[in-house]
Amino acid sequence: MVTLVPSKNLTTYSLQHRDYVQEAGDYDRSVQLLRTEPGVDPTRVGVYGESEGTWIAPVMATEDPAIAFTALVSAPVVRPREQAAFAVDNYLRNTGVPQGVFRAIPRAVGMDLPDGGLDYADFDVRPYLERLTRPTLVVYGDEDVSMPIEQGAQAILADASKAGNRDVTVRYYEGADHGLHLGGGDGAVSASFQQDLADWITGLPGTAGAAPQIAGAQPNQTYLAEAVPSPRWYGDGDAVFGFTIAAVSLAIGAPLVWMIVSFGTRRWRSRSHVGGMARDLRVPMLLASLGAVLTMLALVVYLVAIAKIALNYSQNALIVQGGWLGVRAIGIASLVPVAVVVNRLSDRREARRSMLLWLRERVGRDVPTGHSAVPGVRAGQPVARGIGGWALAAALTFAIVTLLLTTAYWGVFQLGI
Incomplete structure (x- = not known):
């Protein structure tokens, strides 16, 4: 495999402002470049997105139908505001904070910052997932507490089916966190994940619909990531x-x-x-x-x-x-x-x-x-x-x-x- 990792364009990416659709256009130029490289089959170039990148990869795959596949790793799927509330809730539950503090979570996450800060908090990737027609690999670590790991996979499967896409493969990795590291952020990336990812990509199109569709460790998502009401x-x-x-x-x-x-x-x-x-x-x-x-x-x-x-x-x-x-x-x-x-x-x-x-x-x-x-x-x-x-x-x-x-x-x- 030949992999191109582009440098992030910070003119469209900051703490207060992020335009995921425009970023998708920026990254697609890297796809176009990769297709021209010697030894690269332009018909087999796909996109790998991790965490926040999974809000961008579906946009790329929708806007560029020639993209051969998408790999969505640790995907939140829900809107950024909902994912933030879900992550904060899980993090605080682990710390054992008093119940009264939890009542402040929706109020904090739901409010808009001054001068239009965090204007990307309500970006919705679901319409793009509903138009996803190419083979898709969905990956989560079963110890990823920041993502709705069951809810996200179910949403991707449901949205892809609306476009008639049955070539969605879901895999969970035991002991892996948000970055697919074992034993915490300082641990090594799961070797099983890396091997499975490589085998899935090099085996396309034969691996696109391989059974079982969902496999790996047993995920355990206790709470739903839900819409956060806007405060008065x-x-x-x-x-x-x-x-x-x-x-x-x-x-x-x-x-x-x-x-x-x-x-x-x-x-x-x-x-x-x-x-x-x-x-x-x-x-x-x-x-x-x-x-x-x-x-x-x-x-x-x-x-x-x-x-x-x-x-x-x-x-x-x-x-x-x-x-x-x-x-x-x-x-x-x-x-x-x-x-x-x-x-x-x-x-x-x-x-x-x-x-x-x-x-x-x-x-x-x-x-x-x-x-x-x-x-x-x-x-x-x-x-x-x-x-x-x-x-x-x-x-x-x-x-x-x-x-x-x-x-x-x-x-x-x-x-x-």
Whole structure:
């Protein structure tokens, strides 16, 4: 066999943008080149695609009917978004993450990233598989946890049959992972797979419909790769990233700006004071905003940590279980100053109400300024004073509410442990 391995054209391939149809056109030029090589039979040139490449190979075979065969190795078949959700789910189950974390998977995978990132996540290869008429070899390792190894093979068989294609051969290899390696990613590629692949290609067309159609190790796919619902507007990428960045910026930046401006204006008595928040609200508001930022930071650190554990397909109960409890503990602690603020605002409301009742009972009498039946709270005491004080209060309120709602959306405040 003569094999040509082209260099990937990165003008159509990046983390945010991938055009599989255009990539198929790029790779087909390599097919055309291979057909012109001395000693190569142009009528027997086929395409080998592995993993993500199996979204491209069927497009090539459909657009170029002269392609003699396709080999689809570790094929996801489903849309990239569905495959990602399936893989993440399997990886996290192996790490033993709490049940609450699983609820965040569809929300994370279903959202679109800002500026149209991951626009290829909904690419559908099934229409191309339905037009696949050439002999096809489908290969999976039975320990490939990132792919729907049973569902994918069934889908390829069903789609090819719509085009009247019965020349589909499915093989599973025991102990092989996604890259057909034995004993993990550092192991050697399965020799049985390499031999079978070579025998199938060199034996065409006689090997195209050889029995049995499905053979090898027994696959075990526990869950289906299913469609991922799109979250509502507040769970979309633009909203999540935009509100989070704005909230963190205000939580950190607003107090700093207020202190700089406040200390600066005190140096010139002729200039008006910038104002500030009420003393009984200032500290709990700052603590609440700090707690909300720390909760968000802890959540991000935790997700990055379990992602590394999951990708290594390992386990660490201290990080996975203990880390999640730590994130939730920080989140609950951040609610304490929030409760203090709410309680003191409620005292102000009660103070105003009691003052009105006092006035009604003593109509016509002298009324002491700021009288209140609530100890420690003056009825006329404002939440803030001056433009700077009200701006600081508004900024911190927005930051606290936004960050707490965001972390609640991702499961930090779910009931139960």
